[in-house]
Amino acid sequence: MLTDLIAGAVADATARRAARSQADIERAAAARPPALDVLAALAASSRVKIIAEVKRASPSRGPLADIPDPADLAARYVRGGASAVSVLTEGRRFGGSLADLEAVRAAVDVPVLRKDFIVLPYQVFEARASGADLVLLMASALDQSELVELHDLVESLGMTALVETHDATELQRAIDVGAKVIGVNARNLATFELDRDLFGTLAGGIPQGTIKVAESAVSSAADVAHYRSAGADVVLVGEALVTSDPESTLAEFLAV
């Protein structure tokens, strides 16, 4: 499944690169105002922080919400207290696009995450050219030399990488590249199984000073509290927000 998602993302990025050259996208990335300070926005604090995700659908859950106006949804997330907004830009199974990222970037002044299956430098330049501050790099989608190369590129463009892991080996690889923001995804993207305890199992191995993000499977304030007590600085929430009134759900989740 993960291989299909990556293959689709590469095919789509390759088609975009045929229409808009690498040199052109690099120029557009360089022309953007500088990326926002993600480490400040997500820094460990006495309260849990939330990255709120714009997510229309997923391969495991099918259609979730139409989201005709992603900019409006993102603005509601920020009013509700989100510290950053994640935008799924994968089009085939998640229903997202770079246009969604652009629209959200224009609507909010908090950091914006490009959430996609990023394996090519071109996709990193696209992220910056569309205004992203934070870029998802999935350890499971990259070998170590690719992870190092893309992590360096993200940082050289002034952005921050959220390095996603789902086992101890991937966590060690994230630490080895010097990731400053490390995520643990409760959903195994190979099997789609959920494990809310995985974050707690791995969190003890994340170095002090790293921002720890618990990703996926938050459906209630109790789930936020569970991740928080296991050491999460930040939780990343999609489905629960796009399927409810986001401002009141965020208020509940931030009250833990």
Ligand SMILES: O=P(O)(O)OC[C@@H](O)[C@@H](O)c1c[nH]c2ccccc12
């Ligand atoms: O909708 P949820 O269960 O709240 O999950 C959000 C987010 O963690 C999830 O969308 C996600 C985490 N890692 C990913 C990698 C690719 C695509 C999607 C994801």
